[in-house]
Amino acid sequence: MDEEELALGPIDLVEVVLRWEGMRVVYNALLLVLGVGAADILHPEWLTDQRFLFSMLEFAVLANLCFCAAPLSELVVRGLGLATPWLAVSLFLMGLLCSAFLLLASLFAREFSMLLPNQ
Numbered sequence: 001m002d003e004e005e006l007a008l009g010p011i012d013l014v015e016v017v018l019r020w021e022g023m024r025v026v027y028n029a030l031l032l033v034l035g036v037g038a039a040d041i042l043h044p045e046w047l048t049d050q051r052f053l054f055s056m057l058e059f060a061v062l063a064n065l066c067f068c069a070a071p072l073s074e075l076v077v078r079g080l081g082l083a084t085p086w087l088a089v090s091l092f093l094m095g096l097l098c099s100a101f102l103l104l105a106s107l108f109a110r111e112f113s114m115l116l117p118n119q
Helices: 003-008 013-042 044-048 050-067 069-079 087-115
Strands: none
Touching: 013 044, 013 050, 013 069, 013 087, 044 050, 050 069, 050 087, 069 087
């Protein structure tokens, strides 16, 4: 599909949704590897702590809710006729980088909160 077809062609909702659902699997796998790896480096015992695992489950649910904005954004941009061949990849990478930053920030915040004296 060339750039002109992508920008001017009809919006195929099924194609967009199926592509993004495939990318959701990659998104979740990358965040899972990053989260487990970082937690294992910081404190391996976190991986058996139920409160930590529940907080990571909450993060995963929120991250997936935010992920839903990407296909909607693509549909809007394509509907406006402003799409480029790199639109989906750009949206995916921006969302992944933001989620990875928030994941690491939450892990480091947990780490540093353990260093503070209990009051």
